[in-house]
Amino acid sequence: MKVTLINPPMTLEERYGKFARAGSSLPPLGLAYIAATLEKNGIEVDIIDGTVMNFKNKSLENRISSIKPDIIGVTALTPTLYRSYEVINTSKKILPRTLIVIGGPHTSLFPKDVLKENTNIDISVYGEGEHTLLELVKNIENYGKNNGKSFEDVKGIVYRNNGKIIKNEPRPYIGDLDTVPFPSRHLLPMNEYRPALYQIKRSPNTNIIASRGCPFSCTFCSKGVYGKKFRTRSPENVIVEIENLIEKYGIKELLFWDDTFTVNKKWVEDFCDLLQTKNFDLTWSCSSRVNKVDKALLQKMKNVGCWSIFYGIEAGSQELLDNIDKGITLQEIRNAVKWAKEVGIEVRASFMLGLPGETKELAKKTIRFAKEIDPDFAQFNITTPYPGTELNKNAGQYGKILSHDFSKYTIWSPIFIPTGITSEDLTKLHHHAYVEFYLRPTYILKRLMKIRSFSDIKVYLNGFVTLLLSSID
Numbered sequence: 350m351k352v353t354l355i356n357p358p359m360t361l362e363e364r365y366g367k368f369a370r371a372g373s374s375l376p377p378l379g380l381a382y383i384a385a386t387l388e389k390n391g392i393e394v395d396i397i398d399g400t401v402m403n404f405k406n407k408s409l410e411n412r413i414s415s416i417k418p419d420i421i422g423v424t425a426l427t428p429t430l431y432r433s434y435e436v437i438n439t440s441k442k443i444l445p446r447t448l449i450v451i452g453g454p455h456t457s458l459f460p461k462d463v464l465k466e467n468t469n470i471d472i473s474v475y476g477e478g479e480h481t482l483l484e485l486v487k488n489i490e491n492y493g494k495n496n497g498k499s500f501e502d503v504k505g506i507v508y509r510n511n512g513k514i515i516k517n518e519p520r521p522y523i524g525d526l527d528t529v530p531f532p533s534r535h536l537l538p539m540n541e542y543r544p545a546l547y548q549i550k551r552s553p554n555t556n557i558i559a560s561r562g563c564p565f566s567c568t569f570c571s572k573g574v575y576g577k578k579f580r581t582r583s584p585e586n587v588i589v590e591i592e593n594l595i596e597k598y599g600i601k602e603l604l605f606w607d608d609t610f611t612v613n614k615k616w617v618e619d620f621c622d623l624l625q626t627k628n629f630d631l632t633w634s635c636s637s638r639v640n641k642v643d644k645a646l647l648q649k650m651k652n653v654g655c656w657s658i659f660y661g662i663e664a665g666s667q668e669l670l671d672n673i674d675k676g677i678t679l680q681e682i683r684n685a686v687k688w689a690k691e692v693g694i695e696v697r698a699s700f701m702l703g704l705p706g707e708t709k710e711l712a713k714k715t716i717r718f719a720k721e722i723d724p725d726f727a728q729f730n731i732t733t734p735y736p737g738t739e740l741n742k743n744a745g746q747y748g749k750i751l752s753h754d755f756s757k758y759t760i761w762s763p764i765f766i767p768t769g770i771t772s773e774d775l776t777k778l779h780h781h782a783y784v785e786f787y788l789r790p791t792y793i794l795k796r797l798m799k800i801r802s803f804s805d806i807k808v809y810l811n812g813f814v815t816l817l818l819s820s821i822d
Contacts, residue, residue: 350392350393350419350420350486350489350490351392351393351394351395351416351417351418351419351420352384352387352392352393352394352395352418352419352420352421352422352482352486353394353395353396353397353413353416353418353420353421353422354380354383354384354394354395354396354397354421354422354423354424355396355397355399355421355422355423355424355436355440356377356380356396356397356398356399356400356424357399357400357423357424357425357429357432357433357435357436358399358400358402358409358432358436359399359400359429359432373543373544373545373548374400374401374541374542374543375542375544375555375556375604375606376398376532376534376537376539376542376555376556377396377398377400377424377537378532378556378557378558378606379424379453379478379574380396380398380422380424381396381532381533381534381536381537382478382479382529382530382532383422383478383479383482384396384532384533384536385529385530385531385532385533386479386480386482386483386529386530387482387483387486388530388533389530390483390487392483392486394533394536395416395418395536396533396536396537397409397412397413398537398538399432399436401538401541401542402538402541409436409439410439410443413439413440413443413444414443414444417444418444418447419447419448419489420447420448420449420450420485420486420489421437421440421444421447421448421449421450422450422451422452422474422478422482423436423437423440423449423450423451423452424451424452424453425451425452425453425454425455425456425463426453426454426455427454427455427735427736427755427758428755428756428757428758428759429756430455430463430755430756431755431756432756433451433453434466434467437449437451437467437469437470438467438469440469441469448471448472448489448494449469449470449471449472450470450471450472450473450474450482450485451463451467451470451472451473451474452473452474452475452478452482453574454571454573454574455573455736455755456473456474456475456573457474457475457476457573457574458475458571458573458736458737459736459737460473460474460475460506460507460516461473461507461514461516464507464508464509464514465514471508471509472485472500472506472507472508473506473507473508474505474506475505475506475507475519475573476505476519476520476522476573476574476576477505477520477522477523477561477574477575478505478574479523479529480505480520480523481503481504481505481506481520484503484504485499485500485503485506488500488502488503500515500517501515501517502517503517504517504518504519504520504521505517505519505520522561522562522575522576522578522580523561523580524580526560526561526580526581526582526586527582527583527586531590531593534555534594534597534598535597539553539555539598542555544556544604547697547726548604548634548657548697549602549604549634550602550632550656550657551601551602551632552601552602553598553599553600553601553602554600554601554602554603554604555594555598555600555603555604556603556604556605556606557587557590557591557594557603557604557605557606558605558606558607559581559582559587559605559607559610559620560579560580560581560582560607560608560609560610560612560613561575561576561579561580562575562576562577562578562579562580562608563575563577563579563608563609564577564578564579564612565609565638565676566674566676566739567661567673567674567675567676568672568673568674568705568738568739568740568743569673569701569732569733569734569735569738569739569740570738571735571736571737571738573737579612579613581613581616584616584619584620584623585623587620588620588623588624588627591603591624591627591629591631592627595629595631600631601630601631601632602631602632602633602634603631603632603633603634604633604634604635605633605634605635605636606636607635607636608636609636609637609638609641610635610636610637611635611637611638611641611642611646612638612641614641614643614646617646617649617650618646618649621649621650621652621653624653624654625652625653629654631654632654632655632656633654633655633656634655634656634657634658634659634697635650635655635658635659636658636659636660636661637658637659637660637685638660638661638677639660639662639677639681639682639684639685639686640676640677640678640681640685642658642685642688642689643688644688644691644692647688647689647692647694648692650694651692651693651694655694656693656694656695657694657695657696657697657725658689658694658695658696658697659696659697659698659699660682660685660686660696660697660698660699660724661675661698661699662682662698662699662700662719662722663675663699663700663701663704664700664701664704664707664711664715664718665679665700665714665715665716665717665718665719665721666711666714666715666718667679668706668711669704669705669706669707669711669715672704672705672706672747673701673704673705673740674739679718682722683722686698686722686723686724695725695726696724696725696726697724697725697726697727697728698719698722698724698726698727698728699727699728699729699730700715700716700719700727700728700729700730700782701715701729701730701731701732702715702729702730702731702732702775702778702779702782703731703732703763703765703766703767703770703775703778704732704767705732705740705743705744705746705747705748705767706747706767707732707767707770708767708769708770709769709770709774709778712770712775712778712782713778715782716729716778716781716782716785716786719782719786720785720786720789723792725796727782727786727787729779729782729783729786730760730761731760731761731762731763731764731775731779732760732764732765733758733759733760733764733765734750734764734765735758736755740765744765747767747768748765748766748767748768748770749765749766750764750765751763751764751765751766751772752764762776763775763776
């Protein structure tokens, strides 16, 4: 049995628009975890990552034809859904007898809809995919593709049966993440991935995940794949993976890709203690919430190589923060940024423009707040009401959604417009935010004083060119 997993082709320009120069491409760990689970059980697997392999339709056809897999699994984010459909249609045309499976964040929210929208899809997977796809493959090996028993007992799938679309019961989330094998990075073109320049200090580097699930309730966020229950790998298990990454790929820097790395303070402390005993030549960064750090924890992280932390701040108005159930206060934001700076950790921060209830004055207040707390790098996103989120469900209370074309749901162009603001207003505010934040003389001087290498110069030059290009219509 041969399985091919595909991340659909999508260029940086398609994903980031005018901000493509600042965009990143990182290993698709979700597919790599599924591949590892299949490989561990003796199943032959390939991964085609179209985002870095620059596949056009013909080259993708040639690759699929040469592999001739029995099962093709395609992942789908909301903005890449149509690209996923293109890959599926191409695959079915070339190999009509191959079983086509779709999964990923969008499918986890709408597992029936994708089968209704695309008749070339045989099965959709919702929730975590490792055990689901393994069980599906094993059942097909035992019963064959055309036997009802192949599908009827597999939890976490939706499938077709005699013209009907049937949704099986959900699969429980994996309780012990240490039982999941490390991602099959050897199936990926590891030398082709490039994080955004401001995200890294050193190379080689890669991303890693230590936990799954997010227990918080921000209305703009979806938890379709990993759910709300927060689960961690053991610190020991993460350390072993780090050792493997250093040994196999010479990794010198890690990007922890967890939604919130510091949910469990005791876990972080234990991890840092273990990391200190190893004496690795390693730097790393992570994401957190401002109400899930304190100065002592940040100092401990800094002591073992953490140099950068990303905070989702979103707004400079308590009213707007409350409207999206962010669950943080402006003072908590100020404290978390101040503490990180005091221990020597750089701060990256995200802000959202066009939030529910936002006016032009409140948007400007967010921009002023960004300058007040003065993170090292700021990202201003345009609020996007992704399907399946509370924001999407309640958008009509605060404004209107302009388009249901999912390919436009990229956080870089207006999709949701709050009452009292126009699309043109939001676009201008978005550009104004970057100019106001990055072209301050005090900010420029501070960054120039931090230049220590040619890599630093590249970061600032790339950022300046990106800012100029973003202002061109």
